Amino acid sequence: MESTRNAIRMFGYGIRLKSKSLILNSRATTASLAATRELLDKQLQDIRDAGTWKAERIITSAQGAxxxxxxxxxxxxxxxxxxxxxxSSHPEVIEAGKKALTSHGAGLSSVRFICGTQDIHKALEEKIAKFHGREEAILYASCFDANAGIFEVLLSPDDAALSDELNHASIIDGLRLCKAQKHRYKNSDMSNLESMLNDTQNLRQRLIISDGVFSMDGNVAKLNDICKLADKYNAMVFLDECHATGFFGATGRGTEEHFGLDGKVDIINSTLGKALGGAAGGYTVGPKQLIDLLRQRSRPYLFSNTLPPPVVACASKALDLIMSNKxxxxxxxxxxxxxxxxxxxxxxxxxxxxxxxxxxxxxxxxxxxxxxxxxxxxxxxxxxxxxxxxxxxxxxxxxxxxxxxxxxxxxxxxxxxxxxxxxxxxxxx
Known part of the structure; x- marks a missing residue:
């Protein structure tokens, strides 16, 4: 009996010690959080003082002119x-989204390779590939994901990535994930790019990476010169066409068409979230072998839910309108x-x-x-x-x-x- 009472007393003592420890830890956590809040408040005030605070305006209607x-x-x-x-608010685009919501549901609750691929996803990929005149296409949740998912798969430590210094943030982040040698050439400086191509000739692959149109300045990449250098040094060309697809070039095929270079670019990444309906989604188009490999290895593709059916249908209808309204x-x-x-x-x-x-x-x-x-x-x-x-x-x-x-x-x-x-x-x- 005495041993039982001792055990109970020790158990109670242990609970008191644990409670005291929890209180102390809670106080420490509170103090730490307060210090973090203070640091964050200072950073936010610095942004306001610099005049660079970005307030968000609230739109209460559909997107449009x-x-x-x-x-x-x-x-x-x-x-x-x-x-x-x-x-974005075209009646036919909206109607296509409504029909897909009824026929295919709000979403797939899954990634593509498990149970997230519907017939409309495959149909849109085929349409995108045809639009760009490429072998295959693969859909992502955004072009940010497409850029995050390609370089790690395509490039190894035996390769080099030669990227324009003004490329989009998603390209910069995507390159951080890959183990290739990374070189950054001055914006549209072909002499600087050629020097880097010359210095990396001993590597397995070189990939020249550029925005088709640099979104902050509206400047178009010197694609004609880039392709000539790629041919001269046996390099590949990658183009981010988010601010060109659907509206730049005579029929909206982008920077390639603008320069009359259809088919010269090896890999194109672009978005469905701008001219092509404006909802969401991105994609990669290129050789079939590359697209097949991305389906097996690209992390944003493998670990993110597939595009919702209404988004797919809206983008598909937008492409139809672009191809029929030149x-x-x-x-x-x-x-x-x-x-x-x-x-x-x-x-x-x-x-x-x-x-x-x-x-x-x-x-x-x-x-x-x-x-x-x-x-x-x-x-x-x-x-x-x-x-x-x-x-x-x-x-x-x-x-x-x-x-x-x-x-x-x-x-x-x-x-x-x-x-x-x-x-x-x-x-x-």
Whole structure:
């Protein structure tokens, strides 16, 4: 009996010690969390003080040339979306999504190789491959995932990746995952690229990696020169076409078509989340052997849920509309020329390719860009100021994006607002 009582006393003592330990650990955790909060508050305040705080505006309507914005009483003209062809809210695209929701459900609750592949996924992959004139295509949840999933599979320590310094963040992150030698050449500097190709000739494979169009500046890669160097040094070419697919080039086939180089690029990654319906999704197109290997080894493909059926159907319908309406890309060009010509004539500095709908209005100062954008919204024009770390310090801008769905009246209204505010803020005289 005495031994039982002793055991009970010791058990109770152990509980008290454990409770005391939990209290002490809880206090320590609270103190640690408080210190972390303080550090985070300081970083957030530094962002505000620098004038680079990025507030999120709330849209209460479908995406389109005209949108409703919370807090604004009037209809707003949108010049800030990647909705280059205006298909995000196209009636046929929406109807296709509704039908797929009914016939194929909201989602697959699975990855592709388990039970996440439907007939519509295979049909869309075949359509994408045909659109680009390639052997095969593979779908991802986003182009960020496509870029995260390819380099680790394709490149080994015996290979080299030669990447443009202004490539998208997803390419940079994807390259971090692979074990190849990594070289970064100066933006569109072909002499620098050739030097790196020359220095890596002893390696098994070299992959030249570039955005087709650099999204912050609207500059088009020197694809003709890149392909010539690739031929000269027996290298492959990879192109990220997110800001070209569907609307750039005579029929929307992208940077290759723009330069008349159809089929010269070895691997293309692009998105369904911009011109092709604007919902979500990305893909890789290229040789069948590469696509087959990605299905076996690409981690974002193997470990992420497959694209929801409505998203697949919307993108498929968007592709149908692009392939049957060859005037859509030309409308983008016409609208772009009108905007750029009027803005330059007014005295603004606009960077980028003259025919590409990304039209960065260069302002330099981050706070000025933010103030300018806020005053544009007050006049019914939705644009956003871009500043560090999205663009380099001292390179703040308002990135205007032109759509086929904008009318001439829309373009002129936006330019008139730019001129009015530009004079008020002493950007132009």
């Amino acid at each position: 005209n949108i409703n914005v919370k807090g604004q009483t009037t209809n707003i003209l949108n010049f800030c979306a990647n909705n280059y062809l205006g298909l 005037d859509l890309p030309q409308r983008v060009v016409t609208n772009t020329r009108r905007f750029r010509t009027r803005m330059v004539d007014a005295g603004f500095t606009i960077s980028g390719d003259p025919e590409h709908p990304i039209c960065p209005v260069m302002l330099g100062d981050a706070r000025l860009a933010s103030t300018f954008a806020d005053q544009m919204l007050e006049r019914g024009i939705y644009v956003i100021g871009f500043s560090f770390p999205v663009v380099p310090k001292g390179k703040a801008r308002i990135r205007v994006q032109i759509s086929a769905s904008h009318s001439e009246k829309d373009i002129d209204r936006a330019v008139d607002a730019f001129i009015e505010i530009g004079r008020k803020l002493k950007v132009i005289s």
